[in-house]
Amino acid sequence: MKAKIKFKKATSPFYAELREEVKLLLTEKVIRKANRLLIIKFISYTVIFLLLYGNLFNPYMKGKTWAVILNYTLLGLTGILLAFNCSHDCVHNTFSKYKKMNQFIYYITFNLQGVNARLWRKRHITSHHVFPNVDGCDADIDDNIFIRLSAHHPIRNIHQYQHFYATLLYCFYTLHWIFIKDFIYLRKKELGNLRNQNHSWKSVVEVVVLKLAYFTYMLVLPAIFTGIPGTTIMISFLIMHLTISLFFVLTLIISHLSLETDFPIADENGCLPYDYYEHQLAVSLDYHPTNPLANWIFGGFNSHAAHHLFPGLPHTLYTIITPAIKKAAVRNNFPYHEKSIAEAVISHYQYLWKLSK
Incomplete structure (x- = not known):
């Protein structure tokens, strides 16, 4: 019988000290400001999303292919930013x-992107957040035929070129998620560390109905109630997904x-080689974690160490607590990784190249 995965017993004062430092940093005034910022971001991204969607029905759009493509692309990006900055916190x-x-x-904002909110939450909370970057436990790095994401996965002949073709595959990520990935998860009995997964017929119907609703509001309604040609709508929809997939x-x-x-x-x-808190630092990479603009755009995904150590705090606090995390990591000789976003992207492709060997 396979041994149950567990973390090494914590012996370092890292988290106990850090938690007290964070408590001192998060005064009532700081928390109120962070909560206000969450609401401002939610309202801002929601209003922009609704205005962009409404603009598809603007008579001015008729006959202007470039404007339709741009509108769809901005609509898709705004939807992703809404998910980053609001849905993830929810x-x-x-x-x-x-x-x-x-x-x-x-539930509403995730399904508005065409992906099933309930399935994503289960994978994210009960698999990825418990054992990030642990093979067989983290659903986000499950064995993949086309991309080898872990040195512990079997290598196939096609993988020797993965650093060349990865970008092309990434372009279809959201479409793959909408059309295929969610349905794969509905059929999977084992998902990362989750065993004996079962989905009722009502859950399956829910997934199908919500996806039909997504295609209805994104494709059918604009085709019926605007003068925009159907081919233009389909091309715009495809370009939107190629763009948001790469961004995502x-x-x-x-x-x-x-x-x-x-x-x-x-x-x-x-037994894993790290305790829980050192593990979260060892498997995470931050980019511009204390930059307010990066926080506004990426919703705290750029401050991943803070998110995994303090998932119970809103992302609008990550810029404040990250310096304390860095100092605590140095004091306790724990790993902490930080790069610029450009350096991080380059590092990812270098990683793919390394795993292609």
């Missing part, structure tokens, strides 16, 4: 003190899959 119940409000917002992948994948991040292996007793 999934962790850090947007509002009211759990039902968090559930409502993340290359701002998220670099947080865990790079030359700097570790992929810990459990020993014969199922």
Whole structure:
């Protein structure tokens, strides 16, 4: 019988000290400001998203292919930013003190992107966040036929070229998620560290109905109620997905899959080499973690160490607590990885090249 995966017992004062330092930093005034910023971001991205969608029905758009393509692309990017900056916090119940409000917002905003909110939450919370970068436990790095994401995965002949063709595959990430990935997860009995997964027929119907609703509001309604040709709508929709796929992948994948991040292996007793908190630092890479503009755009995904150490805090606090994390890591001789976003993307492709050998 396979040993249950577990973390090494914590012996360092790292987290105990850090938690006290963070408490001192997060005064009532700081927390109120961070919560206000969350609401401002939610309103801003929601209003922009609705205005861009409404603009598709603007008579001015008729006959202007370039304007339709641009509008769709901006609409898609705004939807991703809404998910980054609001939905993700709602999934962790850090947007509002009211759990039902968090559930409502993340459910609506995620499904507006064509991906199933419920399936993503289960994978994210109960798999990725528990054992990030651990093979067989983190659903985000499951064995992939086309891309080898871990040195512990089997190597196939096609992988020797993966650093060349990865960008092309990344361009279709969201379309693959919408059309294929969600349905694969509906059929999978084992998902990362999750075993005996079962989905009721109601869950399956929910997934199908929500996807039909997505295609209805993104494709059918504009085709019926505007003078925009159907081919223009389809081309615009495709370009939108190519753009947001690259943006989505290359701002998220670099947080865990790079030359700097570790992929810990459990020993014969199922024990990982790090305690829980050192593990979160070892497998994460930050980019511009204290930059307010980066925080506004990426919703804290650029401050991944802070997010994995303090998932119960809203991302608008990460710029404040990251300096304390850095200092605590140095004091305790714990790993901490930080690069610019350009360096992080380069590191990811170097990582793919390394794993192609």
